[in-house]
Each structure stands twice: as structure tokens, then as C-alpha cells.
Amino acid sequence: MNITQDKVVELDYTLTVDGEVIDQSESGEPLTYLHGHSNIIPGLERALEGKAAGESLQVTVAPEDGYGERDEDNVEELSLEDFEDDVEIGATYYAQAEDGSVMPFSVMAVEGDRVQVDFNPPLAGMTLNFDVKVLSVRDATAEELEHGHAHADGDHNHE
Ligand SMILES: [Zn+2]
Structure with a gap:
């Protein structure tokens, strides 16, 4: 299954800026997001379009496709x-x-x-380098589509 609109994607990632690791998913705790709903920055979402589980990719995201320019x-x-x-x-x-x-x-x-x-986002104005590995791709549930985000096991509370 490939990543397209309304798929729920699990991925491991490492974010580096100027060679320094800024953020990364913890081992066994991948990032889960709903594709096509602006849950992640546009440059990364666009690069993931069409990818499948098991694929690794390196993505360079310019500020305008990331957290914007500094103001x-x-x-x-x-x-x-x-x-x-x-x-x-x-x-x-x-x-x-x-x-x-x-x-x-x-x-x-x-x-x-x-x-x-x-008040600028901390990563505004920065070129972001992502090392990404796609772990899984599945269809979203009706509830996830209604909410506009993925429900990872155990980390989403509903009132
Ligand atoms: Zn929800």
C-alpha cells in the first residue's frame, strides 16, 4: 500500500539542521500521522506521497515548506x-x-x-533535513477521518 490521501502512516525520522540532530523519533515510538491533512509540515508530506512501507528517504525541506521564514x-x-x-x-x-x-x-x-x-517557531528560517523510514501504511478509520488526525495506540484521549 502506498501513501496517498487519507492513509495513516507510521514512520521513524531523524531531523538534522546544519548537521546537528534536532529531533528524532524514539525507538519503538514512531511518528503516526494522517496523510493529506497537514498534520506534518508540507515539504515532508509532499515527499512522502506515493512511498510504501519499508522505503527510506532523505528529504531536504526549505523554510517556506517547513516552519516558514523568520519574521x-x-x-x-x-x-x-x-x-x-x-x-x-x-x-x-x-x-x-x-x-x-x-x-x-x-x-x-x-x-x-x-x-x-x-514568537517565531524555533525552526523558522531553517533548512530541515529529514532521514525518514516508512514503517507502515494503512487506511484511516472513519473516526480518524472525522477528527483529521491519526489515532496511535494509547496516545490519544477522547472526552
Ligand atoms: Zn481524535
Whole structure:
């Protein structure tokens, strides 16, 4: 079976940027996603189209097909008072937008009571190199299609 729209795919991956490993699936804990539903970044999803279980591939994803370009307008200054906890440079915090959505940001610098923060995704502007091995391909269940994501065994809770 090949990867096409509405298939559920299990894969092992290693993500490197400039030769440094940024992220990888743990042994025995593959990434599971629903193909064709933008569950993963566009460049990787496109490269996986038509592949079958057992195939390995190397994919280079440019920023525009990954996490986008960096936008310096997304670098902002907050006040130290805005933070409930201690502020740690490099750490990720979460802000609640007016519409209720949660926006992650990282702290770049602290000067006095001014905190410089970055709302860009950490991998924005970076060229991503994926080493991918396709482990399995199956049809999605009706429930998965309804939800728009894959249900891996035991890691998805429904209310
Ligand atoms: Zn679900």
C-alpha cells in the first residue's frame, strides 16, 4: 500500500539542521500521522506521497515548506511583571491570545525588567533535513477521518 490521501502512516525520522540532530523519533515510538491533512509540515508530506512501507528517504525541506521564514516583527518586548515564574533565557513559555489560542514563545534576553521574546517557531528560517523510514501504511478509520488526525495506540484521549 502506498501513501496517498487519507492513509495513516507510521514512520521513524531523524531531523538534522546544519548537521546537528534536532529531533528524532524514539525507538519503538514512531511518528503516526494522517496523510493529506497537514498534520506534518508540507515539504515532508509532499515527499512522502506515493512511498510504501519499508522505503527510506532523505528529504531536504526549505523554510517556506517547513516552519516558514523568520519574521523579525515577531520579536517583542514584555515586562518582567508579565511572567508568573522565573524567567529563563532560551526557555519556552505560552501566551494566551485574545481568541483563546495558545502561542508559544521563547525568551531571548532579559535586561532590567524588560524581557525580549520571540514568537517565531524555533525552526523558522531553517533548512530541515529529514532521514525518514516508512514503517507502515494503512487506511484511516472513519473516526480518524472525522477528527483529521491519526489515532496511535494509547496516545490519544477522547472526552
Ligand atoms: Zn481524535
